Amino acid sequence: MHTEPTGRQAAFFRAEGVLVSRPAHLAAAWLAANAQHLGQRAARLGAVALAAPLSLGLGDSSVGHRVAWSALRGMSADRIAVLGEEYAATQLLDRLRPAGVDLLERSRRDGCTIVLISDLIDEIVAPVGAMLRADHVVCNHLEYRNRRATGRLMDPIATRFGGGTLRAFADDHGLDLSASRAYGAFASDQVLLASVRLPCAVSPDRGLRRIALDLDWPVVER
Amino acid sequence: MHTPQILEGRHLVVTGFTGFLAKVLVAMILEEVPGIGRITLLVRPRGRLRPAVRRVEEALERSPVFRRLRQRHGEHLSEWLGARLDPIDADLEQPGCGLDPAALQRLASADVILHCAGLTDFAPDPLKALSANVIAAAQIAELARGQQVPLVHVSTAYVAGCPDRVEIPETLEPGVAPSGEPFDVGAEIRALQLACRHGDARTSAGARIELGMARADALGWPNIYTYTKGLAEHLLAQQEGLDLTVVRPSIVECARRYPFPGWNEGLNTAGPLAWLISTAFRRLPTVPEHRFDVVPVDDVAQGLGAICAAAIEGRAGGVFQLASSDHNPFTFDRAVELTGLGMRRWARASGTPLERAVLAQLDPVPVPADRPGPLAIDRLARWVPRVRRALEPDRRSAWLPPALERLLQPALERATEELASAQQSLDRVSAMLELYRPFIHDHDWVFHTERARALTHDEDTFRFDLSDLCWRRYWVDVEYPGLRTWCIPLIEGRGVPSDPAQTPRLRLGRPEAEARVASK
Numbered sequence: 001m002h003t004e005p006t007g008r009q010a011a012f013f014r015a016e017g018v019l020v021s022r023p024a025h026l027a028a029a030w031l032a033a034n035a036q037h038l039g040q041r042a043a044r045l046g047a048v049a050l051a052a053p054l055s056l057g058l059g060d061s062s063v064g065h066r067v068a069w070s071a072l073r074g075m076s077a078d079r080i081a082v083l084g085e086e087y088a089a090t091q092l093l094d095r096l097r098p099a100g101v102d103l104l105e106r107s108r109r110d111g112c113t114i115v116l117i118s119d120l121i122d123e124i125v126a127p128v129g130a131m132l133r134a135d136h137v138v139c140n141h142l143e144y145r146n147r148r149a150t151g152r153l154m155d156p157i158a159t160r161f162g163g164g165t166l167r168a169f170a171d172d173h174g175l176d177l178s179a180s181r182a183y184g185a186f187a188s189d190q191v192l193l194a195s196v197r198l199p200c201a202v203s204p205d206r207g208l209r210r211i212a213l214d215l216d217w218p219v220v221e222r
Numbered sequence: 223m224h225t226p227q228i229l230e231g232r233h234l235v236v237t238g239f240t241g242f243l244a245k246v247l248v249a250m251i252l253e254e255v256p257g258i259g260r261i262t263l264l265v266r267p268r269g270r271l272r273p274a275v276r277r278v279e280e281a282l283e284r285s286p287v288f289r290r291l292r293q294r295h296g297e298h299l300s301e302w303l304g305a306r307l308d309p310i311d312a313d314l315e316q317p318g319c320g321l322d323p324a325a326l327q328r329l330a331s332a333d334v335i336l337h338c339a340g341l342t343d344f345a346p347d348p349l350k351a352l353s354a355n356v357i358a359a360a361q362i363a364e365l366a367r368g369q370q371v372p373l374v375h376v377s378t379a380y381v382a383g384c385p386d387r388v389e390i391p392e393t394l395e396p397g398v399a400p401s402g403e404p405f406d407v408g409a410e411i412r413a414l415q416l417a418c419r420h421g422d423a424r425t426s427a428g429a430r431i432e433l434g435m436a437r438a439d440a441l442g443w444p445n446i447y448t449y450t451k452g453l454a455e456h457l458l459a460q461q462e463g464l465d466l467t468v469v470r471p472s473i474v475e476c477a478r479r480y481p482f483p484g485w486n487e488g489l490n491t492a493g494p495l496a497w498l499i500s501t502a503f504r505r506l507p508t509v510p511e512h513r514f515d516v517v518p519v520d521d522v523a524q525g526l527g528a529i530c531a532a533a534i535e536g537r538a539g540g541v542f543q544l545a546s547s548d549h550n551p552f553t554f555d556r557a558v559e560l561t562g563l564g565m566r567r568w569a570r571a572s573g574t575p576l577e578r579a580v581l582a583q584l585d586p587v588p589v590p591a592d593r594p595g596p597l598a599i600d601r602l603a604r605w606v607p608r609v610r611r612a613l614e615p616d617r618r619s620a621w622l623p624p625a626l627e628r629l630l631q632p633a634l635e636r637a638t639e640e641l642a643s644a645q646q647s648l649d650r651v652s653a654m655l656e657l658y659r660p661f662i663h664d665h666d667w668v669f670h671t672e673r674a675r676a677l678t679h680d681e682d683t684f685r686f687d688l689s690d691l692c693w694r695r696y697w698v699d700v701e702y703p704g705l706r707t708w709c710i711p712l713i714e715g716r717g718v719p720s721d722p723a724q725t726p727r728l729r730l731g732r733p734e735a736e737a738r739v740a741s742k
Contacts, residue, residue, distance in 0.1 A: 036562070037585070078559055079559060082566075082694065
């Protein structure tokens with residue numbers, strides 16, 4: 001029996017890999033390298049350097065993200081906000097992937113609500129979301145105490161966006177997943193892509209390419 | 223009634239028009255209250271060629287503050303302003319403010335006198351500071367009393383001096399110095415004048431400054447500026463029959479909105495500090511958690527406009543403080559860090575390659591004055607002369623082999639010259655930090671502003687409340703670029719932009735202004 005969609009159709013875009021080429025760890029490293037005190041820069045960079053092997057070793061990228069962003073512990077909210085805007089302006093906005101931007105524009109023309117999902121923190125993603133005119137941005141949020149970062153990411157972290165968190169988000173915003181589409185580039189995006197009607201792998205990594213072939217999902221190459 | 227309605231058709235007398243604050247206030251009133259009756263500007267003439275009217279015309283023609291009015295009124299500007307502004311030659315330090323009977327006649331319809339003029343240098347010749355800040359205030363008070371109009375006297379929040387307490391209320395206890403000592407203000411003024419005319423002080427400005435600083439310190443004021451402004455407050459508060467309102471802004475800085483974001487004029491407090499930490503000196507001796515009480519000039523102008531209107535209606539009187547520390551505090555650690563971030567952003571947009579590559583990467587940091595680190599200015603100031611002496615021709619032969627000395631001679635000569643220049647810079651910076659120390663290190667003041675905020679809380683334009691000010695946005699996007707454009711070039715001995723002269727030249731006339739006030 002055919003049922004009519006109950007909400008609006010949405011297009012979910014995982015920013016990393018689809019719209020921007022730089023991984024989130026690189027942003028954490030860039031911010032760490034621009035700490036106020038020269039002496040703190042090396043120590044902070046060391047913490048970020050641990051993140052990638054930890055992700056690979058544990059097979060859980062969320063651990064890597066938590067470790068990478070913990071390098072910002074003690075940094076002021078002012079610094080993270082100002083440098084976050086600078087990172088977006090100098091490292092992301094003029095290097096957006098054209099194929100991803102085309103898909104986003106096409107989805108907008110099709111009447112989709114645009115949802116941007118990113119492992120970056122909101123201080124960096126907000127300008128990207130504004131430039132791409134995203135309707136919603138789902139990203140990581142640093143915890144602050146007395147205007148200083150504690151080094152912790154607030155739950156839920158965006159890396160795990162999919163399944164239950166995705167359904168809750170769709171309910172909250174009146175989106176119909178059975179009429180929606182999603183674009184991802186990494187194997188970790190599988191849960192997100194599997195939750196919508198029209199999944200699409202964009203320049204996928206080896207893991208997602210295999211899954212896309214198995215499940216007969218379309219693959220877009222740059 | 224709101225301020226614009228109260229000021230409609232009124233006659234304001236304003237001093238200090240050539241300064242930063244009064245210009246913004248006059249422009250704001252002209253724009254927001256086009257039906258103002260008249261604003262009389264008491265301005266000191268500069269010789270025969272530059273009478274008050276010419277000085278005012280020059281400001282109206284060239285100052286960016288009046289850009290919006292120039293654009294709005296175009297070729298009718300002279301006529302429009304002529305109907306509202308009335309510049310008069312005056313010398314506030316002379317009896318009767320140096321006004322002739324005809325000029326006095328032009329003040330007969332005044333509704334309020336706003337005294338903004340003053341000397342804001344921290345350590346000027348005390349005789350000049352006494353004249354500009356105390357004698358002039360007394361003469362203006364005499365004028366206000368003679369005309370039977372309220373006087374709004376602009377002072378500074380730092381007349382609070384260096385008391386033991388942190389919280390500074392909007393009050394004044396006449397005859398009690400910040401040190402808590404009772405004193406006779408008249409006797410204090412006479413004693414300072416006398417002391418400045420005897421001994422070394424008679425001939426040496428340096429000796430007079432030393433004397434003035436010592437006297438200020440004895441009574442609990444941090445410098446000659448706050449000392450003389452404080453004396454003026456005490457003197458005016460004791461005047462019988464004077465309808466007095468004292469307004470105390472804290473550190474007046476770049477406009478956040480009016481006339482445009484970033485507008486600043488002259489050397490204000492934050493400019494030299496921003497310049498200092500934008501150079502190679504990155505360690506500012508300050509206490510991170512102490513409050514840096516800054517207020518944008520347009521917020522001060524808004525508050526001042528409302529207080530003038532209230533004074534006309536008899537709702538003012540007493541002391542009003544226009545400050546930020548009690549309701550939206552900004553601390554030195556944030557100020558230092560945001561200055562570094564502002565410089566970084568500015569360098570990315572318009573800095574030199576050196577600034578982009580090196581200076582923008584070296585962030586300034588606050589350091590305690592008692593633990594300033596190896597690169598502290600006073601430590602460098604001690605080492606530079608030693609190194610310079612060691613490089614002098616008669617001394618270097620003691621440690622440098624003759625062959626090497628001959629080989630390195632041109633470089634050594636150059637290094638000696640550069641060290642001499644570095645020594646001058648270090649001395650200048652050390653002296654500057656010494657003057658700033660009470661404000662950036664020694665004291666943490668919280669200036670209360672409840673009266674000012676309550677008075678203006680239902681105003682639209684003329685409202686004083688900084689609760690909505692985002693210090694990060696203001697400092698990085700407004701204050702720092704403003705200082706780079708309007709203030710730091712002056713410190714570096716360069717000019718600042720001004721607007722092109724008007725063609726035809728702006729000329730102020732008066733007949734319409736007379737008519738507007740007469741019909742009030």
